[in-house]
Amino acid sequence: MSDLNATSEDILERAEIDKSVRFPVMLFFTSAAVWLFVATALGFLSSLKLAVPTMFQDMPIFGYGRLFPAHMNALVYGWAMQAGMGVILWIMVRLTRVGLGRLQSTCVIVAGHVWNFAVGLGTFGIIFGAGRSLPWLDFPAWLWPLLGASYLLITIWVIPMYRVRRAGGVYVSELFIIGAAVWFPWIFITANVFIGNGAAPVMAAGTNAWFISNLIYFWFAPVSLAVAYYIVPKIAGRPIYSYPLAKMAFWALAILAGWTGFQRFMGGPFPAWMPAISGAASVFILIAVIATATNLLMTLRGRSRLWEFSPSLRFTMFGMFLLAMYGVLAGLNAYFPVGKYLQFSHFLVGLDTLAVYGFFSMTIFGAMYFIVPRITGCEWVSGGMIRWHFWLSAYGILTVVLVMLVGGIAQGGNMADYATRFGLSVENSQGYVIGRILAWLLIGISNLWFVYQMGLMFIGRGRKTEGPTLIHVEPGSVATSEAAAGLTSEEVV
């Protein structure tokens, strides 16, 4: 029987450990927030170009072929990976109880600046025509060693932290974080070296698809699972329902993720077994989704009202819902009779967006709403703003997915029909493009609230009074989300 509330010495130690990563984590969070805003604007512009192709038609820098890759790469490397690295560092120092030393902290900060510089250079490179036309690897070819090196200098520290951890056993989130930290260099270096050094064009395309799929399953998924396995028990005040189930999810990812990707080119000039194995792996990986869903729902059982009030829990659980949705849709897409109509259509854009802005970003928002007050020493200004951020984001991402799914089926069906001219498949999808524009508008507005609040926290202008900022209650009027939900804290063996 242990007391759920921390003792004062714990609190002091927590605060010191938090302080040791304050600057690197805030660097990642604030610059990621800015990149998110840039990426959202680019996403809105590129969708607008699909609907009105003649807009700025004399200016190559506003071509869809440059705006869309710039949007996607800024979103992936500028926002998602950067925010993810901040979250990884913070959760890892917390779980291992090993702070970041002054030298390490400096190294991470310098590497973080290099990372931002590289992403900025790459995005401008794409806009001004030096892109590589490889989805998710569009940055100019000479940039990837810079990105890779700064990634290593940032995340390498989680491994010594894990080795010298003071916290005894292994917590689930640590597994996922260590996994994500070492898997990314592997896929990133493999993809860049292989594609950049005379791979047969067909295999280069296949490797590119493999990279995209692996970045999702080998980085975005484990990082968001690490967040969920940290945030949910923290807020619920309960232990994770089952350690074996969590390990099962981890090993399902570890074993299966590397096989996915080639199903994107089903029917292409690959031996039939390659897309078939990839497709099967992306179906089998749903086992990880089921294990996670069981685990989190059972952990929250009877206490699900908490999600109405706690921003962290709300974003995290919504992110997990979207992760399940992603898994199911990706599995459906891997099924040949369905996938053959969906490939090369809007559907894939929807699926990629669901991964990056869907499950990954939502869980990361959840983590940020939890972490930032702890390292800045002030509270989020307004629960109402968080609520707007949540609902506009939720409607935005669900609109993107729904519109791109339905539009993708319509477009794919048109393209499959030889009697229909190709132009018709483009004209028919115009309506869905309008939906996509609206969705990015919603997401853009939702991020206004987020970037504004993050900026206030960064300059130390957050709320200084006591009590958490919860949704649906006056800031600081209750002490915990449990009190707001009318639940009493439990004693757990």
Added chain:
Amino acid sequence: MSSDPNSDQNLDYNSGKTSVVDMHDAVKRERVLMPAGKEQMGMLAMVLCAMILICGGIVLGNSNGFKDSIYAHDGYVPEPRPGEGGDAAAEDNSPWIDKWMKGGKKVYQNCKLCHQDSGMGAPGQYPPLAGSEWVDGGTKRVGAILINGINGPFTVAGQSYNQLMPAWSALNDEKLAQVATYIRRTYGALPEGDDGVVTAEMMKAAREEFGGKGIWDEAGLLAIPEDAMLEGAKVDLLTGEPVQ
């Protein structure tokens, strides 16, 4: 690495030395993280996992045997490309006569029970079509037999048969015309200048002329001149359009 959740001691700062704390509220109100439980998987989750394994196996089946030389997936091509595989689509670009003959071959499935695939019939039992004077001559006799049928005895290629061929007037004009074209072009020794084609229009004329007259006997059929042709425009073999 320990895998025993009970060894997850002191996660997230549950120990240390006492000291005066004047820390930020967020850190203070935070809960302690407890070691994870050891519950096992529920029945429903197990069933779902089994279903996933089955679905994945179905996708795996598309590998067509894990051979490097096999590129095509079963059922991958959404719609057959016209002219490249796919029977129904291939007809669209082929000459009219090929489609007409193909239709005729289909109808001939009714005929081959007696006349056989070879068109040679069965000696002494069913008369041949190949080398038959009734087929080689004008189209009028062929049309007449198809519409009303014929009862024996009658002579074909010098041999006498005592058989009954039923009337096929239940088939429509197009089908009868197709099968007449098929047997004439396949088995017939056609007169000079005759392409062997019988059109639906010609067969319609035959039906108007002979329909309802009852089954033929040899004498009645012989009354029709041997080289009499059914009325109707000749058609272009490529397009099927009437020519002058």
